[in-house]
Amino acid sequence: MPAMLTPVPFSFPHPAPMGYLSSFSVVVAQLDLGSGETPQQLFRDFTLWKLLQAAIAVALAYGLLSTAESINTWLAHQVPSRFRLLTKQSVPLLKGIILVCTVVFVVNLFIKLSPSNVIALTGTLAVGLGFAFKDYISSIIAGVVALFETPYRMGDRVKIGQHYGEVVQYGLRNIKLKTPDDNTVTIPHNRIWTEAVSNANDGALEAQVVSDFYFGHGVDVECVIRILYQAAYTSKYTQLKLPILVVMDEKPWGTHFKLKCYPMDAQNEFVYKTDLIRRAKRAFSQYDLPYPVFATDDRNQLGENFSDGL
Amino acid sequence: MIIQQIQSWFTQAQAQTLNLVDKGSALPEAVAIHLLRQIDLLPAHPAHLEAVHTALDEAMLRLKQTEKAPNHLVVLASPTEDIPCVLRHALNQWREQHLWQVNVVEQLTSTAEPAAMLDGLKQEITSRIQASKYARMLIVIPRLENCFLRCIHGLEGVEWLRDTILANRSHFWLVGCNHWAWEYLDRVCQLKAYFDAVIQLPTLSGEQLQSWFSPVTTGVLLDWSTADADEQADRSQQYFKALADTALGLSRVAAGLWVNSLRYPPDREDNAAPLPSLTKTELRVARARCPDLPKLQAAERFLLFSLLLHGKMTLPRLALSLGETQGLIQAQARTLRQAGIIREQQQQFSVRPAHYPQLRLDLANSNFLIPQEP
Numbered sequence: 001m002p003a004m005l006t007p008v009p010f011s012f013p014h015p016a017p018m019g020y021l022s023s024f025s026v027v028v029a030q031l032d033l034g035s036g037e038t039p040q041q042l043f044r045d046f047t048l049w050k051l052l053q054a055a056i057a058v059a060l061a062y063g064l065l066s067t068a069e070s071i072n073t074w075l076a077h078q079v080p081s082r083f084r085l086l087t088k089q090s091v092p093l094l095k096g097i098i099l100v101c102t103v104v105f106v107v108n109l110f111i112k113l114s115p116s117n118v119i120a121l122t123g124t125l126a127v128g129l130g131f132a133f134k135d136y137i138s139s140i141i142a143g144v145v146a147l148f149e150t151p152y153r154m155g156d157r158v159k160i161g162q163h164y165g166e167v168v169q170y171g172l173r174n175i176k177l178k179t180p181d182d183n184t185v186t187i188p189h190n191r192i193w194t195e196a197v198s199n200a201n202d203g204a205l206e207a208q209v210v211s212d213f214y215f216g217h218g219v220d221v222e223c224v225i226r227i228l229y230q231a232a233y234t235s236k237y238t239q240l241k242l243p244i245l246v247v248m249d250e251k252p253w254g255t256h257f258k259l260k261c262y263p264m265d266a267q268n269e270f271v272y273k274t275d276l277i278r279r280a281k282r283a284f285s286q287y288d289l290p291y292p293v294f295a296t297d298d299r300n301q302l303g304e305n306f307s308d309g310l
Numbered sequence: 311m312i313i314q315q316i317q318s319w320f321t322q323a324q325a326q327t328l329n330l331v332d333k334g335s336a337l338p339e340a341v342a343i344h345l346l347r348q349i350d351l352l353p354a355h356p357a358h359l360e361a362v363h364t365a366l367d368e369a370m371l372r373l374k375q376t377e378k379a380p381n382h383l384v385v386l387a388s389p390t391e392d393i394p395c396v397l398r399h400a401l402n403q404w405r406e407q408h409l410w411q412v413n414v415v416e417q418l419t420s421t422a423e424p425a426a427m428l429d430g431l432k433q434e435i436t437s438r439i440q441a442s443k444y445a446r447m448l449i450v451i452p453r454l455e456n457c458f459l460r461c462i463h464g465l466e467g468v469e470w471l472r473d474t475i476l477a478n479r480s481h482f483w484l485v486g487c488n489h490w491a492w493e494y495l496d497r498v499c500q501l502k503a504y505f506d507a508v509i510q511l512p513t514l515s516g517e518q519l520q521s522w523f524s525p526v527t528t529g530v531l532l533d534w535s536t537a538d539a540d541e542q543a544d545r546s547q548q549y550f551k552a553l554a555d556t557a558l559g560l561s562r563v564a565a566g567l568w569v570n571s572l573r574y575p576p577d578r579e580d581n582a583a584p585l586p587s588l589t590k591t592e593l594r595v596a597r598a599r600c601p602d603l604p605k606l607q608a609a610e611r612f613l614l615f616s617l618l619l620h621g622k623m624t625l626p627r628l629a630l631s632l633g634e635t636q637g638l639i640q641a642q643a644r645t646l647r648q649a650g651i652i653r654e655q656q657q658q659f660s661v662r663p664a665h666y667p668q669l670r671l672d673l674a675n676s677n678f679l680i681p682q683e684p
Contacts, residue, residue, distance in 0.1 A: 082675055234459075235460075
């Protein structure tokens, strides 16, 4: 017979760990395991050997996790570029499998994982953890969901909030971004519940690079567009299999050009942008192209956002 | 690329069944260079000449039948093949049978200035057209990859040539180009939309390579690791078949791999002459395989891709193409030359053909724009 809870009045469990443990013991004491099993038989015997096994399992899991990550990082640099991201993206799943196997093994050492026990335990855990570890569990669940929905993957270049960088680590609770300034930013997974994640490459090796150029109203538009296209076509970094586009917009203070193109490897995005701008400016210098002249009113608009969806 | 990799594994597995003993020391560089030079002096392969003749005849016939037929023929080949040599030999035979005046634009400028390159190209072609007393000419551009640079304004030469060829229908244009450059120029100048009369030089089979090499191999004493004459003939045939597969059917690549597969016998005395008479010294034939590529840096890949795009380049043109200073490129080029991946001849750098198959695979896996091999 399935376990039943005999209703007894008890106070709402305190969210503090000690309060949680006391509520846990109260609930366990109320379990009627139906088939004559006592609550104490929910737990297996605590022996030194089992504790040792658990410790070994945890240590082994820790070692496997570290080794898997190190080997994967090494392997990602050995394989050809087009397999680099695929290799990196296998790490979170591998780590998840190791963790799940370890947790199941350790829990099974001490608790009889029969269906009725699992149901009773998860109910208790949900109440306790819902308050004590709400955000932590939310992040873990968000991490599992992110594995399937893939708002970001290893090697992706993402912007979350004000932070932009490459996903260099995919942990149980968070991801780590390496920013262009070589900072590491830790972002919990549960940010995906409430914030938009802007992903530049979504698992691909290439990510679009947008270079902005500003000229006065009297600029020879055809000349600028021709130079910008040539700058993209002739750059050694350009991925010619993907489209190259020059768009322009009129501003009160001048004309704004955007060159949109892709490098062969998103890791080169800043070097690529520098190469494009450097060579374009060298070509511009051969022509007498007017640059924007800002009037006093225009200076007040300098804080405007140039990323207006072109 | 995956199919090519699998095919190369099968080829290597097949080659291992040849029981060719891979013992002995590699040939000294002087001997290797001597053998390669002998191969360079060989005439173009008859299969290549026939392909050019056939395509040229068909194009001329079409042009005779209708004025709207294409007035051009583009001949594509691998960057390692000597397309100017093929066109030269093909036209030497062809012009004897046809009444067209053939005008080969040989001396295209090798300047690193895009404006000077465009002016030079215009002057060269325009002066030849104006100086000719023939109403119709066959104008040959042996190396289209010499007509552009990967820099701003560096594509104007090809664009001008494209427009001139289409506008100047009174002459017939024969253009040679390697298919890496052709693929690149199609992406940036949409050449395929303008030029539809295009042929690829065919790849060579083992038998074709064996017969083409025979003037050189008969002058060398080869040891096939067997004394039986029939077995030698059989091993020779299988060897060249494996060589053709490994070399992707490319003659210059096959030449490089063949020379690399020759060994001095292990019992050769250390004080023996470094340049022995090749008709008296037995050279052991080992399994032909592509030399291993060292681990390449990203900058080296860009340099190698540039060389494959243009076939051969001087240092200033290479630096301009890569958008870097000559000092930096020179250092990278020296490193690659020391590794044996590139060579320098008459101040021009080019990729050693023996490395081409592995290099092609490496660049494809590094997301470079690589055309399909025929």
